[in-house]
Amino acid sequence: MSSHEQLKSAGIIDVKPEKALIFEMSREGRKAYSLPVCDVPDEEGLEELIPSSLLRKQPASLPEVYEVDVIRHYTELSRRNFGVDNGFYPLGSCTMKYNPKINEDAARLNGFARIHPYQPEESIQGALELLYVLQNDLAALTGMDAVTLQPAAGAHGEWTGLMMIRAYHESRGEKRTKVIVPDSSHGTNPASATTAGLDTITIKSNERGLVDLDALRAAVGPDTAALMLTNPSTLGLFEEQIVEIAAIVHEAGGLLYYDGANSNAIMGITRPGDMGFDVVHLNLHKTMSTPHGGGGPGAGPVGVKAHLTPFLPKPVVGKRDNGSYFFDFDRPASIGRVKSYYGNFGILVRAYTYIRTYGPEGLRRVSECAVLNANYMMARLSEAYEIPYPGVCKHEFVMSGRGLKEYGVRTLDVAKRLLDFGYHPPTIYFPLNVEECIMIEPTETESKETLDAFIDTMIRIAREAKETPELVQNAPYTTVVRRLDETQAARKPVLNCSC
């Protein structure tokens, strides 16, 4: 029984009530808006301006509430949500680092937030300069020759990169259609290949969780378009044989695509360009601290080596000899446009701000601390959980919860129990090749005390699993709702309130 239920049955409190939908709060006649007055002639009926056949027969049934309702409603919703500012969020492969407040202030400056992409170029020179410098900074960071800032997210960047790879091969008169991905890769990799009109070949990892060179050699051939690789991998392991891997792919005529999801491990230490990659995307909402926003917006810029620059989406931002900046549309070999206007500019402003709080030495320190934190957690957690790939990890690592299965406790239960202690759980059941997987990424912005407290909690839960498994199986107890019936949700979908 949850503590709330005990309090309820003792008559001390009511059970935590259901939160009303905004639609359920509506009362006819209330309003929360204040619109400009109509100071133009309004004698004509609306039907004289727009034929009545084009007008709605039924008004959209939006709620009628007043301003305080709006504030209380969304404030209450926010209280039912958990972000990095609420506590530790060690979600593997998502890099849930602190989102600096200055980034938010920067993006809200009128000169950034209230400008239009079709304004005369001379009236947005400050914005163009920021974009131009950010292109160059990201190129330097990744070891690439040019960068497009257009893609809106990591997956969008993957697709953009693969479209460029495809255009490159086609420009050389070669028909290469196969994209090789390791079995530990993120699901977007093969999905991006499909939407770029390419086929996926999945290769097995070796016993160390790394690319199996023999399997790679067997997979490459005259039809190889690219190898997509995350390095460090989703297991948090660096591909020690990356130079050999790059040689195998390049000798077969293929290109190397770097999925930058895990870049937080390597800034200033090594660069995808120096490892042999031809194309890189970065997730600015991971590595560059821009907030995840509850699922977006993000930004997924893509960097390329010189041989791929003709294919970059257009426009890119250029600089003239006289020092002014411009949108360069004159790119005949471009794959075209991938996003309206110039990408998620507001996110790019935040990322630029972040880079300038650190500079290159600071970014290197970010990666060092991220890696140190992850190794420390792995070392301490190895006493209670199985570490399938011991040794050093990079910014994240995986554990297996399969040791708890004999007590009837699954990794999902461990994750749910963590909620009772005020933590966001790690990523679970990914990558798919580790049984009962728990994937932890602490990031550099967490202190040793935070890590220790979380580790102690994880060890405690492992003990609970042995001693009182039902306690873990029935968790969580302290949240506004208990475990939810996902099967019902999928079987009989209720996807809007149909008010």
Next chain:
Amino acid sequence: MTTQHRYIPMTEQDQQEMLQTIGAATLEDLFRDIPQSIRYKGTLPMSGALDEWALLRHLKELAGRNADHETTTSFLGAGLYDHHIPVVINHMISRSEFYTAYTPYQPEISQGELQAIFEFQSYICELTGMAVANASMYDGATALSEAAALASAHTRRKRIVVSRAVHPEAREILRTSARGLGLELVEVGFQGGVTDLEALRSAVAGGETAAVLVQSPNFFGCIEDLAAIEPIIHEAKGLLVVSSNPLSLGLLESPGALGADIVVGDAQPLGIPSSLGGPTCGFFSVAEPLMRRMPGRIVGQTNDLDGKRGFVLTLQAREQHIRREKATSNICSNQALLALCASIYLSVMGKQGIREAAELNIRKSHYASKRLGSVEGIGLPFGSAPFFNEFVVSLPEGASAKELNSKLLAEGFLGGFDLGSAYPELEGHMLVAVTEKRTKEEIDAFAAALGGLTKEARA
């Protein structure tokens, strides 16, 4: 001075203790798996660090070199509009429980975001008249490409017919993604500011067509006759895809009621700043039979163990992380924070406000169109087509919209979009947007400025 950074808690002592626990002598030991041959030696040639005050000063200097909507009077739209943003929106989206959260994968501690998305989906269905909507897409333009992909997968046809009155950038993105998916694109021209129905009919008849893609109000601001377009594609057993401005749907008949199968668009008019074009928020809604083919995230209602209402991400079998190479879309995020802006906007507006806002846009733009149309040398080539808050003007012979806009800027106006940059046949034409924010005085002043400048050019 210390090199300790304010975002990083690691002290020298922490580092020593942690290395000891790991059993490593130095930090370098943790990087021994990275070959020396690929190590970066030296300092990356990137922008340097600035202290907080200096950084703020630098950012304000950059921002100050942009002419923003507070210092100019905007008549520029073309997909992004200068609407009033109710002040409560920024207060609510600045709550960091919302903006510092990731995707709501742990529903018990993400009910706030999940409910917000559920309400967003409900709002979109109300406006579009469709059965279901998803949690949002990158923007309206990419949503349109995803709609084409869905239509192709559903009908097992490869041919997409798109009106040239659809936003030029949306069509550019469509071209890029059609190449990826192997779709055939057929463009249909316009007549009097709206899609040429005869040309549309013959384009649809020209092959097995998966879908017709139109925008209404279209790029020129004109309202398409969806009731006339609908039978053309449905008789050919293809889908009708409509891209719409959600604010216009406060008054205009919903595309769902007119037979659309997929309705997409950009929620920017609903309380989202223009921000040089991004981030905004695409919406995506479909008729019931297409529900399980929808891309992106979807939130559904369910119950918890105690029978209490709650919300979860659902129908995930559609998504890329399950389907991998069999997925028809690779999207694995949404624009949650911007969807929240749109939801708060619609909560503020409500049933009456959304109608009033739409009506203000219609009245002010119609006044402006009359006013500009009476300026000597300026014409209204699509004057007979009904329009929402945007209209096309023709400039006097030989006048360049680009040059005119630079001069207008000097007088404090952001002039209309230079149509010649996207439609060669509309060289010397400008697309003028008028939102509820523009006053009669501003409209009159804009007409006077335009009149003065074009007269000057003619003289």
